Amino acid sequence: MKIKDVLQPFTAWKNLVKEPITIGEPHKREGAPRYRGFHQNSMDKCIGCGTCEDICQNAAIDMVPVEGQETTHSDSGLRPKIDYGRCCWCALCVDICTTGSLTMSNEFKWVEVDPDAFRFIPGADKKPWDDIEAGYDRADHYELHNFEREDMVELAPEVRDHSFVEIVQGYSKTQAQKEADRCVECGICVATCPAHMGIPDYIRAIREDDIELGLKILYETNPLPEVCGRICTHNCEAVCSMKYRGDAISIRWLKRYIADQVALSDYKGILNQNTIENNGKKVAVIGSGPAGLSAAYYLALLGYGVKIFEAFPESGGMMRYGIPEYRLPYDQIDKDVDYILSLGVEIEYNTRVGKDITLETLQKEYDAIFAGTGLHIGRKLPEKFLPGSDHEHVFAAADLLREVTMGQEIHVPKKVAVIGGGNVAMDISRTIARLQKVKYGKVQLTTTALETEEIMPADREEIVESREEGIVIMPGWGPVKVETKEGKITGLHLRECISVFDETGRFGPKFNEDNTTFVEADMIVESIGQGMDISYTESLGDKLEMGERGKVKTDGYYQSSLPWLFIGGDIVQGPDVIHGIANGHLAAKGIDKFIRGEKS
Amino acid sequence: MKATLERLKGFFGASDEVIQRDDLVFLTVDKENLVSALTYLKNEAGFKHLVMMSVADWLEEGKFQFTYHVNSHELKKDIALRVFINRDNEDMYTIHTLWPTAMVYERENREMFGINFPGCPRVEENFVLEGWEEMPPNRRDFDTKEYSDKTFFPRDGRTTNDPREYMKEKLYSEEEK
Numbered sequence: 001m002k003i004k005d006v007l008q009p010f011t012a013w014k015n016l017v018k019e020p021i022t023i024g025e026p027h028k029r030e031g032a033p034r035y036r037g038f039h040q041n042s043m044d045k046c047i048g049c050g051t052c053e054d055i056c057q058n059a060a061i062d063m064v065p066v067e068g069q070e071t072t073h074s075d076s077g078l079r080p081k082i083d084y085g086r087c088c089w090c091a092l093c094v095d096i097c098t099t100g101s102l103t104m105s106n107e108f109k110w111v112e113v114d115p116d117a118f119r120f121i122p123g124a125d126k127k128p129w130d131d132i133e134a135g136y137d138r139a140d141h142y143e144l145h146n147f148e149r150e151d152m153v154e155l156a157p158e159v160r161d162h163s164f165v166e167i168v169q170g171y172s173k174t175q176a177q178k179e180a181d182r183c184v185e186c187g188i189c190v191a192t193c194p195a196h197m198g199i200p201d202y203i204r205a206i207r208e209d210d211i212e213l214g215l216k217i218l219y220e221t222n223p224l225p226e227v228c229g230r231i232c233t234h235n236c237e238a239v240c241s242m243k244y245r246g247d248a249i250s251i252r253w254l255k256r257y258i259a260d261q262v263a264l265s266d267y268k269g270i271l272n273q274n275t276i277e278n279n280g281k282k283v284a285v286i287g288s289g290p291a292g293l294s295a296a297y298y299l300a301l302l303g304y305g306v307k308i309f310e311a312f313p314e315s316g317g318m319m320r321y322g323i324p325e326y327r328l329p330y331d332q333i334d335k336d337v338d339y340i341l342s343l344g345v346e347i348e349y350n351t352r353v354g355k356d357i358t359l360e361t362l363q364k365e366y367d368a369i370f371a372g373t374g375l376h377i378g379r380k381l382p383e384k385f386l387p388g389s390d391h392e393h394v395f396a397a398a399d400l401l402r403e404v405t406m407g408q409e410i411h412v413p414k415k416v417a418v419i420g421g422g423n424v425a426m427d428i429s430r431t432i433a434r435l436q437k438v439k440y441g442k443v444q445l446t447t448t449a450l451e452t453e454e455i456m457p458a459d460r461e462e463i464v465e466s467r468e469e470g471i472v473i474m475p476g477w478g479p480v481k482v483e484t485k486e487g488k489i490t491g492l493h494l495r496e497c498i499s500v501f502d503e504t505g506r507f508g509p510k511f512n513e514d515n516t517t518f519v520e521a522d523m524i525v526e527s528i529g530q531g532m533d534i535s536y537t538e539s540l541g542d543k544l545e546m547g548e549r550g551k552v553k554t555d556g557y558y559q560s561s562l563p564w565l566f567i568g569g570d571i572v573q574g575p576d577v578i579h580g581i582a583n584g585h586l587a588a589k590g591i592d593k594f595i596r597g598e599k600s
Numbered sequence: 601m602k603a604t605l606e607r608l609k610g611f612f613g614a615s616d617e618v619i620q621r622d623d624l625v626f627l628t629v630d631k632e633n634l635v636s637a638l639t640y641l642k643n644e645a646g647f648k649h650l651v652m653m654s655v656a657d658w659l660e661e662g663k664f665q666f667t668y669h670v671n672s673h674e675l676k677k678d679i680a681l682r683v684f685i686n687r688d689n690e691d692m693y694t695i696h697t698l699w700p701t702a703m704v705y706e707r708e709n710r711e712m713f714g715i716n717f718p719g720c721p722r723v724e725e726n727f728v729l730e731g732w733e734e735m736p737p738n739r740r741d742f743d744t745k746e747y748s749d750k751t752f753f754p755r756d757g758r759t760t761n762d763p764r765e766y767m768k769e770k771l772y773s774e775e776e777k
Contacts, residue, residue, distance in 0.1 A: 048763055050763045058752070060748075062758055062760035063760050065766075071766070076763035083758065119757070187764025188764070190764050191764075196768070556775055586775070
């Protein structure tokens with residue numbers, strides 16, 4: 001061994017006194033401005049839709065409950081927890097985030113002794129990078145979502161304003177699939193839908209062009225898809241996770257698309273309902289509105305002999321006698337109803353229970369009764385609240401709508417004023433406007449609402465379309481007095497309404513008496529709500545317990561205090577079609593339990 | 601540069617010219633012309649440097665796309681040749697004889713896309729995926745998520761919730777009571 005070989009290693013010792021050339025920790029080297037670093041999540045913006053979890057190719061994200069995040073109808077209350085042992089920082093979760101709450105900072109250094117600390121909930125577990133502005137930023141042209149709703153073809157105002165032909169034309173297959181493709185299938189909408197329809201499932205069926213499967217999914221929770229596909233209040237769309245950065249999915253029109261594609265004659269085969277075994281029990285249903293029809297459908301499937309007693313000459317209740325034909329054509333109601341009747345459900349028209357047949361008779365002849373008689377009595381302000389309202393040309397909207405459906409000629413003068421800001425007010429306004437257009441060639445109709453435009457209960461599209469048809473809408477005005485001259489109505493005095501609800505949220509309008517106006521009119525229509533007529537229960541007396549706000553008391557199955565009597569629809573909930581369908585369905589389950597002795 | 605491009609188009613049948621930048625042109629050639637075109641570029645036109653070679657999977661079109669990116673240091677220009685082959689015939693000529701470094705690219709692409717490069721040395725050896733038994737993971741029909749779910753989840757301490765089911769539990773599980 002040479003002496004050099006022995007001494008050589010010690011030459012490295014000279015480096016001990018040298019300045020190191022490496023950078024010590026902590027160093028201050030920032031990530032690039034658009035670096036895909038550690039995640040941030042805004043707890044308030046995030047709705048817990050779980051789309052980040054779905055897209056993550058590494059299965060790095062779990063959706064977990066977080067303290068302080070409540071589950072509501074538009075927020076699951078869950079938040080993403082990311083496993084940094086799996087994450088590859090591809091940023092797909094940020095790109096797909098429906099609300100834009102999930103982002104990435106440009107921070108990239110995190111030292112921890114406990115390996116489990118790298119599983120964390122961004123936003124909830126406070127981190128030093130939570131407020132860093134710099135970080136991943138999607139390039140402008142790069143977007144995974146399509147935020148724009150597929151346009152619906154609708155009849156132009158000049159084509160529709162003098163006819164009752166359906167306005168909305170429905171989606172084509174290409175359109176429906178394109179619209180369905182926008183859905184992220186998060187399922188946030190399901191809780192909000194009163195019937196809890198399998199919305200993401202039937203949208204997927206459209207995307208995969210499996211219309212038969214789509215129809216089956218619809219009928220699991222809703223036997224009136226043609227109706228709901230047209231006029232449902234679509235609360236689902238109000239919570240759709242796509243609404244935050246773009247348009248909500250057109251859930252209602254997609255439902256209609258499915259039902260429109262299938263001929264009535266094919267329903268039985270598709271739904272596999274060719275034979276239903278009769279169980280020998282009988283149920284009477286009062287009223288063929290959405291609740292009654294829904295109860296009848298699900299009872300019939302369970303094998304019950306169902307007979308509906310309908311006061312009017314045709315089926316559908318408010319769907320036919322309340323909603324105008326341009327929104328819901330009668331043949332579409334018929335399609336849904338005919339299918340239910342084809343399962344053996346009988347219907348006796350022009351038979352008003354309480355008058356043509358008594359509840360007692362039904363109780364004796366049937367094992368249970370479901371009553372869904374709806375709200376058919378149009379409310380009117382009494383003379384003391386609205387002087388002049390006793391005049392024969394002051395009408396209630398519900399009465400006029402019913403008469404139009406029945407083919408009766410209603411009073412249509414040149415100038416009309418409508419009181420009310422809800423959808424029924426829009427329905428009667430647009431109905432009368434059409435009749436005016438036919439009779440006089442022009443529309444002269446003013447609709448006044450207590451509410452300001454932002455909080456008017458009518459659907460936005462109803463307000464827009466009403467205006468397109470020549471109706472003047474005056475939001476924020478309350479009626480004072482109906483002016484008459486020589487026995488004829490000349491107009492309606494109005495005063496400014498400054499607030500509709502009081503501090504507790506109850507109805508208690510306040511007015512500015514100094515700001516008044518006058519609308520010329522030969523006829524006034526009041527659309528201020530509808531009331532129920534349950535006089536057929538009078539003979540039950542106190543045995544039928546009443547609940548809050550003048551409604552009949554029912555349990556979760558819509559069973560009243562009389563075990564054989566189930567009550568649903570607008571008289572207990574809503575008012576709208578989908579609540580009726582939902583509680584008709586639940587009542588059917590309840591009736592089945594009651595008759596089989598599983599429920600007292 | 602102009603003469604080189606003309607030659608590529610005329611003699612080697614290159615087409616679909618895309619002038620990406622002043623100093624970068626993309627051209628598409630047939631598989632059969634690739635090796636001779638690259639030989640020409642390297643030995644005659646001065647494009648001596650292989651910048652990189654890459655593969656893309658066009659699942660819907662049923663094609664694999666190869667891109668051979670070469671550079672001329674003198675001209676300060678880049679040319680990239682694209683080749684499309686049918687996805688069901690995953691054989692490609694090796695170019696390791698032109699650039700020995702191509703061997704590494706080819707070995708990687710064999711592993712990630714399952715493409716054969718007959719004649720390339722050591723091409724059968726593992727590149728990064730030791731013990732891999734699934735389909736080549738860069739193929740678009742490889743379901744990364746399914747693989748992740750199967751391989752990495754559930755892991756101790758990890759649980760997740762479906763928003764739809766969770767909301768049902770929280771908001772309306774009591775409805776039928």
